[in-house]
Amino acid sequence: MKTILGCILFVLAGSALAQAPAPVGNAEAAKSKISMCTGCHGIPGYKTVFPHVYHVPMITGQQPVYLLNALQAYKSGARTHPSMRGIAQSLSDQDMADLAAYYSSEHQ
Numbered sequence: 313m314k315t316i317l318g319c320i321l322f323v324l325a326g327s328a329l330a331q332a333p334a335p336v337g338n339a340e341a342a343k344s345k346i347s348m349c350t351g352c353h354g355i356p357g358y359k360t361v362f363p364h365v366y367h368v369p370m371i372t373g374q375q376p377v378y379l380l381n382a383l384q385a386y387k388s389g390a391r392t393h394p395s396m397r398g399i400a401q402s403l404s405d406q407d408m409a410d411l412a413a414y415y416s417s418e419h420q
């Protein structure tokens with residue numbers, strides 16, 4: 313049992329390492345990038361109405377890895393929200409890492 317678990321962990325660790333070296337997020341650098349996010353995410357309880365009514369989730373205080381994964385999923389199309397897809401496609405890996413660092417360190 314232990315061996316199987318070890319193998320699973322090894323595979324998981326391996327696939328994480330196999331991805332390109334992740335850029336280190338810099339919350340300071342994100343400050344010039346958040347202007348395109350605060351219009352929606354800066355307003356508690358805000359809803360966007362295109363193309364349906366969406367509740368805009370709170371992203372402040374989330375784990376950086378969660379935020380990064382979400383942004384990458386919008387960029388790749390695994391997550392399909394149209395506005396977030398458009399926004400994520402304009403972000404580089406460094407931008408996403410910076411934004412994840414910024415929002416995870418903000419506790420509002």
Ligand code: HEC
Nearest residue numbers: 348349352366367368369371379382383393395396399411
């Ligand atoms: C037009 C309004 C709007 C803008 C601008 C916007 N977002 Fe979003 N964001 C949303 C909505 C709506 C969702 C939820 C979409 C869904 O259901 O997948 C979302 C989801 C997210 C999520 C996933 C949150 C979760 O809990 O799963 C992250 C992370 C995120 N946005 C980050 C950003 C960042 C970073 C920016 C700026 C670069 C940004 N957003 C700009 C509306 C917006």
